[in-house]
Amino acid sequence: MTDTQHTKKVYNKHAKSYHKKIKSKDNIWHKYIEKPAMVSLIKKDIKLKKVLDLGCGSGPFVKKLYCLGAKKVKGIDLSEGLIEIAKKENPKADFVVGDAKKTRYKNKEFDLIVSSLMVHYFKDLRPLFKETSRILNKKGLFVFSMHHPVMEVSSKLGIKKIKGSLLKPYFHNKKYNWTLNEKMKMIAYHHTFEMIINTLNDSGFVIERILEPVAPKIVKKLKKSTYDRTQKRPSFLVIKARKIK
């Protein structure tokens, strides 16, 4: 089984519980940290735009995209289970099941492509960024979030006793295993900043802004351990890139 087939299988198996968790009040990572960072990077550029949510999952971001002023929103995801939920929850938007690195969208179909927490599932970023560039309009924006490159290599996972440096090896493109919502066994890939930035550049993009969001004060009351962790170590990398070629 390929890693993509594995990802699809796990999201399909847990589609309902994953969706429930994403929508729940205690989803601190999305609600207070990652999504606000995404919104801050798109809010000035979304009005009346044709938007694609790449790796949209069950579509929790789609209503927000419309609220921010998008003219039309489409979504694509690997998981049939999540797309089924997305269709029910967002009748105004168009959803399809498919792989983000090889879509059936037309050249230059979108003005803005957003992608929340999907990019780290790709070992090779080139086909994904090339496809994004193909379907994006001239001077269009690609705004995405992913696991921060330092998150995985600074985590204590897999290290029994930490002596000296907290960092695990950084210069590689290897897979790592992690558990989502306590039961979903996921495979993701580590990327260095050099890989991310240069691959974007080779695919015709320049970076306009990056964010490394931390939890706001309210999270201290809701879950102090998450608040403390995000003040010390980065969790997400959020990038706003513009197509220039």
Ligand SMILES: C[S@@+](CC[C@H](N)C(=O)[O-])C[C@H]1O[C@@H](n2cnc3c(N)ncnc32)[C@H](O)[C@@H]1O
């Ligand atoms: C962490 S979830 C995020 C879902 C949604 N963007 C959100 O913010 O709730 C990652 C999503 O990426 C999707 N995904 C992973 N690899 C993909 C691929 N190659 N093509 C399309 N979707 C993919 C998964 O099926 C999953 O729904």
